[in-house]
Amino acid sequence: MIGGSAVAGLGLGIALILSHVLFISGIMMVIFHQQKRIKIVYCFLTVxxxxxxILVLWYYLIDGVDQKIDVIIPSERYPRNLTHDPSVNGNYSFTFLTYGSGFDHRSEYGTKASIITPTIDLSSIITLSSFNRRAFKYNESALPLNGRIWHPINASNQTGPYPVVILLHGNHASTESSELGYEYLGTMLASQGFIAVSIDENFLNVAPTFSSIGYGKISTIRKYVLNFRNGPELMARAIMILETLKQLRLWNAEPNNRFYNQIDLSNVGLMxxxxxxxxxxxxxxxxxLKFLTDYPGGVSFTDYEFGIKALFSIxxxxxxxxxxxxSLISExxxxxxxxxxxxxxxxxxxxQAKLRYLRFTSNxxxxxxxxxxxxxQANHGQFNRDWGRFDLIPGASRFMNVRHY
Incomplete structure (x- = not known):
């Protein structure tokens, strides 16, 4: 931020109002006042x-300013024995496909989906916003498993099974396809010998009308938590990850499926x-787990227990x-x-709190x-290539320092 969004915005607003008052009142007094000395004073105030x-508008409209941070890193902390740069593309040939319900209005998950997937029932946990129900033609009782997959192509010296990386977008306008923004990660991972899956959960995102996910049949869960605004939505996002992995497990076991014996579900990473x-x-x-701890009689978990080895949060x-x-405890x-x-x-x-609550056990x-x-100089949105340079709504976003984004 240039100056701490809210404080900067208030200060600039006051400065702009005072400048307008001086400018307009100065012009009026110069025009209508008769005394020369008074006219000179008001000319000065007008200027x-x-x-x-001009200064306020300039400050508001520029992208930002240079901010240099000097960091001294002891030589013993430099990485050693790196044989290659892990951020560049590898040597695996790869290809791409989409999977989906087969009847989605978005053709890549509808008529053009390479693999048809079932819907899942999350009505116990959430209710979709009325806008998203109309826009996506889905409801919480039949939510689709849609996504995009980049995967290596078998060659004589490159054979599976391949580890899996799930890529999951966060909350954004539901009318925008957020899962598309991680193609740069999907292609890079596939070229390094991973199966990368970017999941579509846009129907769980906030609608343009600002309506969002509500409670499902487990609304009594609220008695446990005071600040549970996003809880049902987050549970739904998590379960859709696991249900996607369950589909990968099925494909891996089907002799006629292109992913037969190609997916290593004992080595899974989540981004x-x-x-x-x-x-x-x-x-x-x-x-x-075998059931949802908050509501053990209403939501059970079956056939999960995947080999999730790594979590990467952006x-x-x-x-x-x-x-x-x-608070959630991880182990x-x-x-x-x-x-x-x-x-x-x-x-x-x-x-950082999630890291604090992570425990390593002797098991x-x-x-x-x-x-x-x-x-x-990294912002929030540009890790997704489609979210844009500005993290805030138009207007407020102009108070952000985006000079080097």
Whole structure:
């Protein structure tokens, strides 16, 4: 941010009003006042007002300013023995497809879907907004499993099975296809020998009318939690991750499916952006449960227990979902969080709390770690290539420093 959004906005607003008052009143007094000395004084005030208006508008309209941060890193902390840059494309050939319900109004998940998937019933947990029901032609009793997959193509020296990375978008306008914004990650991962799956959950996002997800049949869960605004939605996002993995398991076992024996579900990573950064943590916890702890008689979990080894959060939220009123405790998984210093959506690195509540036990047979990175000049939205440079609504977004986005 240039100056702390709310405070900066209030200050600039006051400055602009005072400048207008000086400018307009100065002109009026110069025109109608008879005394020369008074006219000179008001001419001076008019100039001050005019300069003030120009400066405020200039400050509002520019992209931002340069901000240099000097960081001294001890030599012993530099990475060693890196044989290649993990951020560049690898040597695997890869291709792309979409899967979906087959009757979605978006053709890539409807008539052009390569694999048809069933719908799932989440009516126990959520109710969709009326706008999203009309726009997507779905309801909470029959939600689609839609998504995009980038996967390696088998070659003589490159054969599966391949580990899986799930890519999940966060909350954004439901009328925009947020899952498309991670193609750059999907192609990079596929080229390195991963099956990358970007899940469509746009029907869970906020509608243009600002109506959002409501409680389903488990509305009594609210008695446990006071700040449970996004809880049902986050649970739904998490369950859809696990239901997607269940579909991958089915494909992997079908001899006639292109993914037959190609998917390694013992090595699964989850990437979540924004609100999905919290949903992936919930999914990892649900993956080990047999029922929803808040409502054990109403929601059961079957056939999960996937090998989720790593969680990667980008600008993740925290405590939208608190089981039985308590912060979520995770165990024995690698967890990494990244957050932009210029994040204009979240006011702080909230995901650090998820790292704090991660426990490593003696029961784990694998090496795990937890870490976080705070990135200078990174904002919230541009980790998704389609969300744009500005994290806030038009107008307020002009108070953000986006000079180097």
């Amino acid at each position: 001050i007002g005019c300069v003030g208006i 979540g952006h924004s609100r999905a950064g919290e949903a992936i943590v919930i999914a990892q916890v649900f993956n080990k 600008g993740g939220t925290d405590d939208g979902y608190m089981p039985l009123g308590h 024995d998984v690698t967890m990494f969080g990244i957050h932009g210093i210029y994040d204009g959506d979240l006011s702080s690195f909230f995901f 784990s047979s694998q090496y795990n770690f937890k870490a976080s990175v705070y990135v200078h």
